[in-house]
Amino acid sequence: MSGTFVGMPAFPEAARAALADSQLRSNLAHATATIRAKRAAVVAEIEDWEELRVAGAAVKDNTLAHLDEHLVQLEAALTARGARVHWARDATEACAIVAQVARDHRVEEVVKVKSMATQEIGLNEALAAEGVAAWETDLAELIVQLGDDLPSHILVPAIHRNRAEIREIFVRRMKDVGRPAPDGLVDDPARLAEAARLHLREKFLRARMAVSGANFAVAETGTLVVVESEGNGRMCLTLPEVLVSVVGIEKVVPTWADLDVFLQLLPRSSTGERMNPYTSTWSGVTPGDGPQEVHVVLLDNGRTRALADEVGRQALRCIRCSACLNVCPVYERTGGHAYGSVYPGPIGAILNPLLRGPGVDAQVDSLPYASTLCGACFEACPVRIDIPTVLVELRAQVVDAHRPENRAGAPKPEAVAMKAAAWWLRSGDRLRRLERLSSAFGRVADRFGRRRLPGGRRALGRLPGAGAWTGARDLPAPPTESFRAWWRRTDGGRS
Amino acid sequence: MRVALSVTCVNDAMFPETGKAVVWLLRRLGVEVEFPAAQACCGQPMVNTGYLDEAVPVVRNYVSAFSGFDAVVTPSGSCAGSARHQHGLVARRSNDRSLVDAVASAPPTYELSEFLVDVLGVVDVGASFPHTVTYHPTCHSLRMLGVGDRPRRLLEAVRGLRLVELPAAEECCGFGGTFAVKNAEVSVAMGSDKARHVVDTGAEVLVAGDSSCLMHIGGLLSRQRAGVRVLHLAEVLAAQEGVVA
Numbered sequence A: 001m002s003g004t005f006v007g008m009p010a011f012p013e014a015a016r017a018a019l020a021d022s023q024l025r026s027n028l029a030h031a032t033a034t035i036r037a038k039r040a041a042v043v044a045e046i047e048d049w050e051e052l053r054v055a056g057a058a059v060k061d062n063t064l065a066h067l068d069e070h071l072v073q074l075e076a077a078l079t080a081r082g083a084r085v086h087w088a089r090d091a092t093e094a095c096a097i098v099a100q101v102a103r104d105h106r107v108e109e110v111v112k113v114k115s116m117a118t119q120e121i122g123l124n125e126a127l128a129a130e131g132v133a134a135w136e137t138d139l140a141e142l143i144v145q146l147g148d149d150l151p152s153h154i155l156v157p158a159i160h161r162n163r164a165e166i167r168e169i170f171v172r173r174m175k176d177v178g179r180p181a182p183d184g185l186v187d188d189p190a191r192l193a194e195a196a197r198l199h200l201r202e203k204f205l206r207a208r209m210a211v212s213g214a215n216f217a218v219a220e221t222g223t224l225v226v227v228e229s230e231g232n233g234r235m236c237l238t239l240p241e242v243l244v245s246v247v248g249i250e251k252v253v254p255t256w257a258d259l260d261v262f263l264q265l266l267p268r269s270s271t272g273e274r275m276n277p278y279t280s281t282w283s284g285v286t287p288g289d290g291p292q293e294v295h296v297v298l299l300d301n302g303r304t305r306a307l308a309d310e311v312g313r314q315a316l317r318c319i320r321c322s323a324c325l326n327v328c329p330v331y332e333r334t335g336g337h338a339y340g341s342v343y344p345g346p347i348g349a350i351l352n353p354l355l356r357g358p359g360v361d362a363q364v365d366s367l368p369y370a371s372t373l374c375g376a377c378f379e380a381c382p383v384r385i386d387i388p389t390v391l392v393e394l395r396a397q398v399v400d401a402h403r404p405e406n407r408a409g410a411p412k413p414e415a416v417a418m419k420a421a422a423w424w425l426r427s428g429d430r431l432r433r434l435e436r437l438s439s440a441f442g443r444v445a446d447r448f449g450r451r452r453l454p455g456g457r458r459a460l461g462r463l464p465g466a467g468a469w470t471g472a473r474d475l476p477a478p479p480t481e482s483f484r485a486w487w488r489r490t491d492g493g494r495s
Numbered sequence B: 001m002r003v004a005l006s007v008t009c010v011n012d013a014m015f016p017e018t019g020k021a022v023v024w025l026l027r028r029l030g031v032e033v034e035f036p037a038a039q040a041c042c043g044q045p046m047v048n049t050g051y052l053d054e055a056v057p058v059v060r061n062y063v064s065a066f067s068g069f070d071a072v073v074t075p076s077g078s079c080a081g082s083a084r085h086q087h088g089l090v091a092r093r094s095n096d097r098s099l100v101d102a103v104a105s106a107p108p109t110y111e112l113s114e115f116l117v118d119v120l121g122v123v124d125v126g127a128s129f130p131h132t133v134t135y136h137p138t139c140h141s142l143r144m145l146g147v148g149d150r151p152r153r154l155l156e157a158v159r160g161l162r163l164v165e166l167p168a169a170e171e172c173c174g175f176g177g178t179f180a181v182k183n184a185e186v187s188v189a190m191g192s193d194k195a196r197h198v199v200d201t202g203a204e205v206l207v208a209g210d211s212s213c214l215m216h217i218g219g220l221l222s223r224q225r226a227g228v229r230v231l232h233l234a235e236v237l238a239a240q241e242g243v244v245a
Helices: A011-019 A022-044 A049-065 A067-080 A091-104 A116-120 A123-129 A139-146 A163-177 A189-206 A232-238 A256-270 A303-307 A312-317 A323-327 A329-334 A345-356 A362-369 A376-380 A387-401 A413-424 A428-448 A483-490 B009-014 B016-028 B044-049 B052-065 B077-085 B087-094 B097-104 B112-119 B139-145 B150-156 B184-201 B211-223 B233-238
Strands: A084-088 A109-112 A133-136 A209-212 A216-218 A223-228 A242-248 A278-282 A293-299 B003-005 B071-074 B109-111 B132-135 B162-164 B205-208 B229-232
Touching: A011 A329, A011 A362, A011 B184, A022 A256, A022 A323, A022 A329, A049 A067, A049 A256, A049 A312, A067 A084, A067 A293, A084 A091, A091 A123, A091 A209, A091 A242, A091 A293, A109 A189, A109 A232, A116 A123, A116 A242, A123 A133, A133 A139, A139 A163, A139 A189, A163 A189, A189 A232, A209 A232, A216 A256, A223 A232, A223 A256, A232 A278, A303 A312, A303 A345, A312 A345, A312 A387, A323 A329, A323 A345, A323 A376, A329 A345, A329 B184, A345 A362, A345 A376, A345 A387, A362 A387, A376 A387, A376 B139, A387 B044, A413 A428, A413 B044, A413 B052, A428 A483, A428 B009, A483 B009, A483 B016, B003 B016, B009 B016, B009 B211, B016 B229, B016 B233, B044 B052, B044 B077, B052 B087, B052 B097, B071 B077, B071 B112, B077 B087, B077 B109, B077 B139, B087 B097, B109 B112, B112 B150, B112 B233, B132 B150, B150 B162, B150 B233, B184 B211, B205 B211, B205 B233, B211 B229, B229 B233
Parallel strands: A084 A293, A109 A133, A109 A209, A209 A242, A242 A293, B003 B071, B071 B109, B132 B162, B132 B205, B205 B229
Antiparallel strands: A216 A223, A223 A278
């Protein structure tokens, strides 16, 4: 029922379409500014925030360094508590495991807790192909699903929608899949939430099987943890008889003590709250209480590939808080769909290429370039992922994957330009010769140019062949004398 | 102390007045900088676009041009960031032991405001600039180098200068090196918001510590006929009464 990112164009093209959508720009600017301010206020309250970030990064790094041991311990603890553990190499395997559980229980529908891992593997579409309807129960995911839309944010997947659009989606679509929207529904947030609650309630009470992800998996006790705001997750985790959780292998933490750090970092970074309203934990099966059949699917799907990348592996620290999206000036202008993945924004720009590898897909290869390297994401990241550094590393991997020795065909114009630039810029003498040419051009512009920049300098307007720069920006004409020529002529201004 | 000026390739070829301003300013403060003519570029354009192999000879030239000096001063936050945070990466990639050692023992590269405040210990540089000015902290000076409020303190000490707050000052202007052409539409969208904030301040002049960011914002302001001039921090700090910047 929801769309798919397959076949999305590369970032620059997708961004162009998003930039033209003024409603989207306005919705995003408003929403990200609101969350940014909330986050900044609650982070400022914590005196040792920086120490917490360092601790969070250290726990994740140490766990990732011994991931094999922690995963085996997690599996043993889960099994001992009555859960069935499955290992999935990729999306296809993971989806097949979940579908098999649904078949075993002859269910035609499942209720879902908001989960990035299941979005990543396209579980809803895979289940639909098996005749099983997967109902999203998180409010924002419900809006996306009912609107046949795609998520555009990790935490707030419907961030690109405003309340008038949400009302319209509810009125138009709820009746096709369950309880219709109440008559006379208005776009007041409380009324919209009530409509969602009424619509979802019948699904919660009817469903025999639920699917979730997990924010954390505690290895020592085999405990999965879901952190949420709405309580819909708690309903899914407690009411149905069968529960399947799809968990990325990087979600493991060794002990409950380690959770302490993340339960402080996550809510403040993501929703801008001191504490999230609902934290659900479960360890396998508790007889007579909650689901009596519990499955855990441990998902790789490129994570071991990312782990092998010395610079990029820090991306596996990510706790999916979305702080980097909310502070990213590129994300604020383009929204999440332009990234062509359920993981948009700065973290998506590194995570997708790390999971899938360079040189395979032009869309994925465009993502590390979807950033000005301004560094706002690194500053906001609660687990100190140095996103700008990883972006530069991934750009180098993309370039290397396209080098002539690795790929047939003509080199890209960019590669030719960079080689030329590197030739001219590797000695002062070469740069001096280049500047003699530019100064000659500057003298022509000085003689014949008509436009001037404020301050009097000659300006160049739209130039053929340089539209990418001069389409919207004037360019100063080159000066008639370079700095080095001036230094030489005047002995550094002394003569 | 032997101090070298790394003028940067962008200033050398396109904004010589910025380089001259650094020379005049430091001379007035008693520091005669040298200009090693072997210098060219710090390698940042190649590194940030992913062309690390191509960056190797560029970085090698930078390190060799400035070897033997006690300090390097540069009117660019991002080029200082490149020297301090990227040269090691490029050297390791080259597998050239001598380059790794040369980068490790290279003199420190200071961004101009760091050099003035931290090395020379001055905040009032004796400048006079009777204009209304707003200041954009460029991303690499702010977040890569952590120059903090040094540029602001320097500007606040300038005679006659009225500094007005730039809304959303710490948000990137959208230049981003090759991002400005690879993702031109997003770059322009970000720059247009920056330009709008600049115009909203009513300032006559926008000041920043990186000529490339100013070229981007200034190019938009000029195309929009906004009537706001952009100037490098060095040019404002070099300005004195009776001397036209």
